[in-house]
Amino acid sequence: MITKYITSVALAVICIGALVGCKKDMKEMNTNEELLVSTDPKYVFTSATENWNNASRGDLMSKYSGVMSLMQYIVPNTGGSDGVYANPAKATNPSPYVPYYSYYYTKYGNKLNYLVDVVIANRIDKDRYKNIASIANILRTYEAWLLFDTHGAAPYTEALLGLQGNITPKYDMLQDLYKKFDEIIKTQVTVLLSNQPNQIALSNNDYFYQGNVAKWIRFANTLRIKMAQRFEKVDNVHFQAVLADVLANAGGIISNNDESCIYFHNIEYNNDTWDTAILTYQFTAGNAFVSFLFDNNDPRLPILIRRNGFGPGNNNSDNNALADSLAKYFPTYATDPQYQKYTRRYIGMPASPDLKDGTNAKEYINFSATTPSGPLNFSIRAISQVQSRFYVKNGGNATTANGNRNIDYPVYTNNDDMKLFSPQITYPEVCFMMAEIAEKAGAAKGGKDAKTWYEDGIRASMQLYQTWGQRMKVLPATEPTAADYNPITTTAINNYIAQPQIAYTGTSAHKLELILSQAWVNLFMRPEEAWANWKRTGLPKFKDYITANPTDGTAFLDKITSGGIEFLIPRRSVLPTPNSANIDNFNKALETLVNSSGYMQANQTQGRIFWDKQ
Numbered sequence: 001m002i003t004k005y006i007t008s009v010a011l012a013v014i015c016i017g018a019l020v021g022c023k024k025d026m027k028e029m030n031t032n033e034e035l036l037v038s039t040d041p042k043y044v045f046t047s048a049t050e051n052w053n054n055a056s057r058g059d060l061m062s063k064y065s066g067v068m069s070l071m072q073y074i075v076p077n078t079g080g081s082d083g084v085y086a087n088p089a090k091a092t093n094p095s096p097y098v099p100y101y102s103y104y105y106t107k108y109g110n111k112l113n114y115l116v117d118v119v120i121a122n123r124i125d126k127d128r129y130k131n132i133a134s135i136a137n138i139l140r141t142y143e144a145w146l147l148f149d150t151h152g153a154a155p156y157t158e159a160l161l162g163l164q165g166n167i168t169p170k171y172d173m174l175q176d177l178y179k180k181f182d183e184i185i186k187t188q189v190t191v192l193l194s195n196q197p198n199q200i201a202l203s204n205n206d207y208f209y210q211g212n213v214a215k216w217i218r219f220a221n222t223l224r225i226k227m228a229q230r231f232e233k234v235d236n237v238h239f240q241a242v243l244a245d246v247l248a249n250a251g252g253i254i255s256n257n258d259e260s261c262i263y264f265h266n267i268e269y270n271n272d273t274w275d276t277a278i279l280t281y282q283f284t285a286g287n288a289f290v291s292f293l294f295d296n297n298d299p300r301l302p303i304l305i306r307r308n309g310f311g312p313g314n315n316n317s318d319n320n321a322l323a324d325s326l327a328k329y330f331p332t333y334a335t336d337p338q339y340q341k342y343t344r345r346y347i348g349m350p351a352s353p354d355l356k357d358g359t360n361a362k363e364y365i366n367f368s369a370t371t372p373s374g375p376l377n378f379s380i381r382a383i384s385q386v387q388s389r390f391y392v393k394n395g396g397n398a399t400t401a402n403g404n405r406n407i408d409y410p411v412y413t414n415n416d417d418m419k420l421f422s423p424q425i426t427y428p429e430v431c432f433m434m435a436e437i438a439e440k441a442g443a444a445k446g447g448k449d450a451k452t453w454y455e456d457g458i459r460a461s462m463q464l465y466q467t468w469g470q471r472m473k474v475l476p477a478t479e480p481t482a483a484d485y486n487p488i489t490t491t492a493i494n495n496y497i498a499q500p501q502i503a504y505t506g507t508s509a510h511k512l513e514l515i516l517s518q519a520w521v522n523l524f525m526r527p528e529e530a531w532a533n534w535k536r537t538g539l540p541k542f543k544d545y546i547t548a549n550p551t552d553g554t555a556f557l558d559k560i561t562s563g564g565i566e567f568l569i570p571r572r573s574v575l576p577t578p579n580s581a582n583i584d585n586f587n588k589a590l591e592t593l594v595n596s597s598g599y600m601q602a603n604q605t606q607g608r609i610f611w612d613k614q
Helices: 002-018 023-031 033-038 041-048 057-070 100-120 126-151 178-193 213-230 236-247 275-280 287-295 317-329 340-344 427-441 450-471 490-498 508-525 527-537 580-595
Strands: 074-076 153-155 171-173 261-264 283-285 364-371 374-381 421-425 541-543 556-558
Touching: 041 100, 041 126, 057 074, 057 275, 057 283, 057 527, 100 126, 126 153, 126 178, 126 213, 153 580, 171 580, 178 213, 178 236, 213 236, 213 421, 213 427, 213 527, 275 283, 283 287, 287 508, 287 556, 317 364, 317 374, 427 450, 427 508, 450 490, 450 508, 508 527
Parallel strands: 541 556
Antiparallel strands: 074 283, 153 171, 261 421, 364 374
């Protein structure tokens, strides 16, 4: 049975790529009762969603130099880079790498389309797979929305038509599709709520929710609000209508951490591989991220950020030995103005290229001493790293530019010990979304007022990162023998929320900054969404590196300058050029985009797409 399933999937992929070359074989498969019965939709679903939105090492690495850097969670270890941001004086600027375009056509959209329109549609018992078809429809619409959310246009209504053989599909515009996306999701929720009889369950073939239909309904309802919120500025009537409809829906929205939509990877494609370990030696923690966590006494700090080398307790014997040498041969380093700031142990790299002067942006500081054995030269890590185990198993087990100094110990080599996961929509994200909605409405929404949603979001985020830290063996979360063991407790959460600068007080504008600051921290594992939130709200705001001092509970981003020119964060991705057969449709779509308000020229990625309005 498995062999037949693999053959069917491979055949579908080849046919969709060639479009016309294997119609005869496809038709035979679609009318052969034996093949249709033996092609189990549950396994096709597993294959169609494999490594969801985190499909390769290259995609993972591109996230580091893309959205993670744009949102200043991390900064290149050599300091801020011109190549990350947009120079307003240039006609061509970086295109942030988000792989949804290729994912939709070559992976998830393609395969889910095949599952629904071929495998299930042609089964003699297709009525027993209505739930699976609805879940697949939710996911393929979700992926299509993500594609349009970052590109603004793409083939959709005439794409992935399989046997029809259309090699010149027209391009659709986001402004023509966003209501359709909502209607598709709404329809699938209705199907799932109807409790159809004799349905086949996905169970463990579903790496998101293990086939739990009630949780899929909550995800879909939450997704409807999230999609509609994107269009708040251009179609507030639609946003408010969707919000009211969803909050009245019997299926509810994501309402606790257990209902968060998270893909749990089964295959460790990045298991101990050298290239994915670049997070540990080509990037450091960003100043904006570390400053907000440190200056506000955030319990997530040791869970998300690693200590620098200016002291003991590095969870690495090599680094500890260097710290011992520093204390022995430079005993006054802790009070020396050159090094005093580094003794706080959590230091971020400024993101502005103009601060790459060796004072604020030096990853390592070199020391030389005379010993009885002769000269001693060593380097101490001055800038912190993020806790890379969230992204790379063990933080990278390979020998890198700085050898084993980049690795936390103990090392876990068993795949059963550490499992990669990819959050999609989490409960704390929902809390901050609803807090923003309630604050703007000046009234409770979804059964809670803005203050309650805000505080619940903080609690849920801290609890979730503690759980994730334990899953990925992040030592401060899970290892009592670690020098920086400091798991997040209920008391720590309560103390954090009780701080005056974190308290939900002040003007409405300040409260929105509080909400979006917490949302930014929470989205460390989903930086693509942090980027979208920033485009939608302008928060966190830019602040000058010298004067940045977040004592009011609000986060900031480092102001970006290079050669005195203020650089910008790109706001969209470049629309990929198709093959020559479809270039006319591409050119028409590009012309429509360029002529729309705010898009600018094709490669000026500081321009805006339909929903991204000032």
